[in-house]
Amino acid sequence: MPEQHVRAILLDTRGPEIRTGKLRNDHSGHETITLVAGNTINLHTAQIWADNGSTETDLFIDYPSLH
Secondary structure, eight states: OOOOOOOOOOOOOOOOOOOBOOBTTOSSSOOOOOOOTTOOOEEEOSHHHHHHOBOSSEEEBSOTTOO
16 A cells, blocks of 8 residues: 555634624623514624614624625
8 A cells, every 4th residue: 555645634614703792781791682584784893883882773793894
């Protein structure tokens, strides 16, 4: 049997991890919002949305390259 040359390849196939920010007026960290099918939701990357918090119609996301 001829000598074999084994090569290992590490591949990360996951896409970007997009996280949402805190919810507005959520002081406990346990508040939730309800997303309703058919309703419009706006995604924001501006720091003011991160600071002020997300709502049911406006979500901060930490991925500014998303267009």
